[in-house]
Amino acid sequence: MPADLLPATQYDPAHRGGTLRLAADGPGGTIDPAINYQSEFAQLFTVTYDGLTTFRKARGRASDEAIADLAEALPEPLDGGLTYVFHLRRGIRFSDGREVRVADVVASMRRLFIVHSPTSGSFFGSIVGADACLRDSSHCTLPGVIGDEAAGTITFHLTHPDADFFDKLAFPHASILPADTPLHDLGNDAPPTTGPYRFVSYNPNSQLVMERNPFFHVWNAEAQPDGYADRIVYTFGVPDEAQVTAVENGQYDWGFDNIPLDRLGELGDRFTAQTHIEGLYAIYYITMNTRLAPFDNVLVRRAINYAVNRHAISILYGGTAISQPLCDMTPPGIAGHVGTCPYTKGADLDHPAPAWAAPDMERAKQLVEQSGTRGQHITLIISNRAAEQAMGAYLQSMLTELGYKTSLKAITNDIQFNYIQNTNNRVQIALTDWYADYAKPSDFIYDLFSCTSFHPGSDASINITGLCDPGIEALMDRAGVVSVTDRARGAQLWADAGRAIQALAPTAPLIQIDRVNVVSKRLGNFFTTDLYHLLFSQVWVR
Amino acid sequence: MAGAFLRRLGQTVFVLFGISVLVFAVFFATPGADPSARIAGRGASPETLAAVRHEYGFDRSMPVQYAMLMKKLFITRDLASFVDRGERVIPEVLHAAPVTMSLVGGAAVIWVFASVLMGTLAAATRGSLLDRVLMIAGLIGISLPVFWLGEVVNLFTQSRLHHSWAFSWVPGLGYVPFSTSPIGWFKALVLPWCTLAVLFVGIYGRVLRADLVATMQEDFIRTARAKGLSPARVLLRHGLRTSMVTFVSLFGLDFAQLVGGGALLTEVVFGLQGVGRLTYQALANLDLPLVMATVMYSAVFVVLANALVDILYAVLDPRVRDGR
Numbered sequence: 001m002p003a004d005l006l007p008a009t010q011y012d013p014a015h016r017g018g019t020l021r022l023a024a025d026g027p028g029g030t031i032d033p034a035i036n037y038q039s040e041f042a043q044l045f046t047v048t049y050d051g052l053t054t055f056r057k058a059r060g061r062a063s064d065e066a067i068a069d070l071a072e073a074l075p076e077p078l079d080g081g082l083t084y085v086f087h088l089r090r091g092i093r094f095s096d097g098r099e100v101r102v103a104d105v106v107a108s109m110r111r112l113f114i115v116h117s118p119t120s121g122s123f124f125g126s127i128v129g130a131d132a133c134l135r136d137s138s139h140c141t142l143p144g145v146i147g148d149e150a151a152g153t154i155t156f157h158l159t160h161p162d163a164d165f166f167d168k169l170a171f172p173h174a175s176i177l178p179a180d181t182p183l184h185d186l187g188n189d190a191p192p193t194t195g196p197y198r199f200v201s202y203n204p205n206s207q208l209v210m211e212r213n214p215f216f217h218v219w220n221a222e223a224q225p226d227g228y229a230d231r232i233v234y235t236f237g238v239p240d241e242a243q244v245t246a247v248e249n250g251q252y253d254w255g256f257d258n259i260p261l262d263r264l265g266e267l268g269d270r271f272t273a274q275t276h277i278e279g280l281y282a283i284y285y286i287t288m289n290t291r292l293a294p295f296d297n298v299l300v301r302r303a304i305n306y307a308v309n310r311h312a313i314s315i316l317y318g319g320t321a322i323s324q325p326l327c328d329m330t331p332p333g334i335a336g337h338v339g340t341c342p343y344t345k346g347a348d349l350d351h352p353a354p355a356w357a358a359p360d361m362e363r364a365k366q367l368v369e370q371s372g373t374r375g376q377h378i379t380l381i382i383s384n385r386a387a388e389q390a391m392g393a394y395l396q397s398m399l400t401e402l403g404y405k406t407s408l409k410a411i412t413n414d415i416q417f418n419y420i421q422n423t424n425n426r427v428q429i430a431l432t433d434w435y436a437d438y439a440k441p442s443d444f445i446y447d448l449f450s451c452t453s454f455h456p457g458s459d460a461s462i463n464i465t466g467l468c469d470p471g472i473e474a475l476m477d478r479a480g481v482v483s484v485t486d487r488a489r490g491a492q493l494w495a496d497a498g499r500a501i502q503a504l505a506p507t508a509p510l511i512q513i514d515r516v517n518v519v520s521k522r523l524g525n526f527f528t529t530d531l532y533h534l535l536f537s538q539v540w541v542r
Numbered sequence: 543m544a545g546a547f548l549r550r551l552g553q554t555v556f557v558l559f560g561i562s563v564l565v566f567a568v569f570f571a572t573p574g575a576d577p578s579a580r581i582a583g584r585g586a587s588p589e590t591l592a593a594v595r596h597e598y599g600f601d602r603s604m605p606v607q608y609a610m611l612m613k614k615l616f617i618t619r620d621l622a623s624f625v626d627r628g629e630r631v632i633p634e635v636l637h638a639a640p641v642t643m644s645l646v647g648g649a650a651v652i653w654v655f656a657s658v659l660m661g662t663l664a665a666a667t668r669g670s671l672l673d674r675v676l677m678i679a680g681l682i683g684i685s686l687p688v689f690w691l692g693e694v695v696n697l698f699t700q701s702r703l704h705h706s707w708a709f710s711w712v713p714g715l716g717y718v719p720f721s722t723s724p725i726g727w728f729k730a731l732v733l734p735w736c737t738l739a740v741l742f743v744g745i746y747g748r749v750l751r752a753d754l755v756a757t758m759q760e761d762f763i764r765t766a767r768a769k770g771l772s773p774a775r776v777l778l779r780h781g782l783r784t785s786m787v788t789f790v791s792l793f794g795l796d797f798a799q800l801v802g803g804g805a806l807l808t809e810v811v812f813g814l815q816g817v818g819r820l821t822y823q824a825l826a827n828l829d830l831p832l833v834m835a836t837v838m839y840s841a842v843f844v845v846l847a848n849a850l851v852d853i854l855y856a857v858l859d860p861r862v863r864d865g866r
């Protein structure tokens with residue numbers, strides 16, 4: 001690590017002070033940490049709120065791990081992973097001066113069900129009593145979370161073991177808020193915080209301002225280090241092109257939106273020192289509806305996997321420096337990554353290659369011929385962003401070459417993701433992406449391929465392929481249980497599940513992507529974590 | 543008078559009702575427009591989705607949903623965005639209005655002065671080289687799409703020539719309230735003003751020239767000349783004033799639609815958080831309450847401007863005033 005890049009644990013007071021100026025095109029929505037599910041604000045919540053656990057504030061892979069935050073330590077699983085007893089750290093105060101108490105933790109967990117937090121079912125549905133809360137939030141008591149104020153403990157009882165429970169508690173939705181926080185979406189009024197910053201004002205149409213939390217002290221620099229800038233001002237309504245120019249001119253320190261492809265060359269040439277590439281747990285993939293022709297035929301799905309030129313997709317995303325071909329749905333770096341490539345030239349399921357090399361159009365055409373589906377009509381659904389439109393045009397030509405009559409339908413980015421999930425829209429094939437909530441295989445393959453994620457006729461049916469294979473389901477369930485006590489064995493089982501999914505080919509993984517950041521000349525100690533990108537508390541402007 | 547007022551009011555209500563029904567129907571006819579899943583968040587469980595659907599009333603019939611929306615917009619005035627949950631749309635539009643007003647007001651001053659000057663000069667020197675040059679310049683102005691022109695202005699003033707003496711004063715994109723810094727307000731808006739005005743200078747200059755040329759052939763002009771008035775006085779007092787009728791009616795409608803959100807492209811390109819940008823944002827993420835609020839706001843301005851233009855006709859043209 002270069003000498004001018006400090007870990008969060010080594011705080012250099014010489015750089016303390018100043019205002020960090022951020023810009024984004026649109027605002028991130030509600031400021032309620034239990035409800036907001038946008039990465040734009042998750043990035044803010046990570047320096048303002050704390051859960052019982054948090055992802056380590058460190059660079060790179062070290063940031064993937066959930067560690068204790070408001071809890072004294074990570075508890076050992078009891079009753080075979082059905083019970084966890086957390087000890088609350090004493091002496092931590094909210095930004096309004098009140099001490100964080102056990103009652104706040106219990107109330108925060110209950111509140112996330114009452115306000116219909118997006119992940120209340122998917123992340124926290126395993127807590128005893130969660131099902132009743134999900135059915136009728138107005139009478140939610142959540143008996144599975146028990147607080148003991150005198151002992152300073154919070155006990156969680158689960159209905160089934162969950163190897164990722166600490167990761168889920170580290171997610172901003174499980175932030176600890178004061179017990180008297182209103183039981184509805186707070187909209188623009190942020191609740192008191194526990195981290196180094198507090199929200200001073202928020203107007204989604206103009207600006208968000210954060211200042212130091214006067215009651216903050218460092219209890220664990222890996223969990224929540226002190227911030228450098230005194231003030232953080234986030235301006236909304238700055239288009240992506242303008243963000244790049246303004247950062248180059250030193251008017252802002254960093255922009256949230258992805259850098260337009262046509263600006264990458266200029267950054268590489270003239271602003272090299274200010275440009276940083278950051279690895280992401282994010283992928284692009286083609287999803288195929290296993291319940292609709294022609295993709296109800298596994299041969300067709302394999303043909304698509306052989307035919308697609310992942311190198312071309314990588315170029316269309318912005319180049320091989322910021323994206324890499326991908327062969328399985330769990331990206332490298334995450335336990336359970338299969339690491340082999342059955343659908344590339346010179347390989348097959350029984351003899352997979354170590355990496356993707358080139359498309360195999362001949363074999364793809366043979367498979368289409370074998371399937372008897374040649375000549376059928378296919379509609380490919382993409383979102384209307386520039387990179388996707390370019391990828392869509394390429395995929396259309398590829399499908400046409402395979403012998404299908406292909407049409408391309410671009411839908412506005414905000415609704416495409418939900419549109420392709422609903423079986424009523426009869427989507428055959430679509431191009432989409434997936435960003436990790438936490439760095440575990442379940443967040444990729446369980447969420448995307450489990451029978452429990454498939455809900456016909458609903459816009460929220462994240463298993464878009466409709467795959468529901470009892471063998472794979474059993475394997476994933478077993479991997480989940482084993483991982484509670486044996487991570488390594490669990491990872492092997494997740495990889496087995498990944499291989500089984502590869503064989504059925506409900507999707508064609510395309511590329512893993514990186515993010516390009518450009519920062520102002522004055523911004524120092526560039527610091528990103530894998531899940532929450534630029535860590536605003538650790539970069540300095542002095 | 544009261545009858546005319548009531549008639550105008552009735553028309554306004556009818557127009558607003560029609561537009562609101564249209565916006566509502568188009569929204570729900572759009573495939574994938576159901577906002578429940580987007581509100582509930584990625585991977586929401588069926589129970590969460592059902593709870594959101596119920597909370598927002600998406601499980602009710604369409605007429606009931608329409609009535610609820612209108613009630614929240616016009617009666618309780620607490621209609622909240624589907625995307626920025628908790629953000630009430632009426633204060634949001636009102637907060638954006640001064641930005642748009644500043645942009646459109648400044649641009650209007652520029653385009654009125656420039657086009658009157660251009661039209662009058664061209665008419666006065668009809669057939670000369672100056673006339674041709676001005677008219678070609680006007681045509682070029684009309685042909686330049688505002689979003690392209692805005693991006694080119696940004697390219698030079700924010701990027702390529704930003705560090706030169708000519709443009710080093712140009713602030714970053716965005717709006718500075720007049721109350722915060724009058725100079726900052728001016729600096730932030732002067733380039734957007736000019737960009738927005740270019741198209742209108744072209745149109746209005748050409749329209750005014752054509753009208754002036756026609757008016758100068760009228761009998762009353764001949765009479766004025768016969769009275770021995772100076773050519774300048776005939777042109778400005780008699781010719782220009784009568785020719786302003788078309789100019790004013792055009793201005794009323796253009797100004798109103800721009801204030802109502804029509805300056806959308808200029809606002810987006812220059813990062814000004816006005817009503818147009820709000821409309822753009824609402825359309826991009828299919829935020830029905832915000833679309834509805836901005837469309838209603840815009841419709842009210844257009845209807846009001848029509849009424850104002852009618853009154854101004856009477857002031858400018860004695861034939862209208864006297865009912866002839």
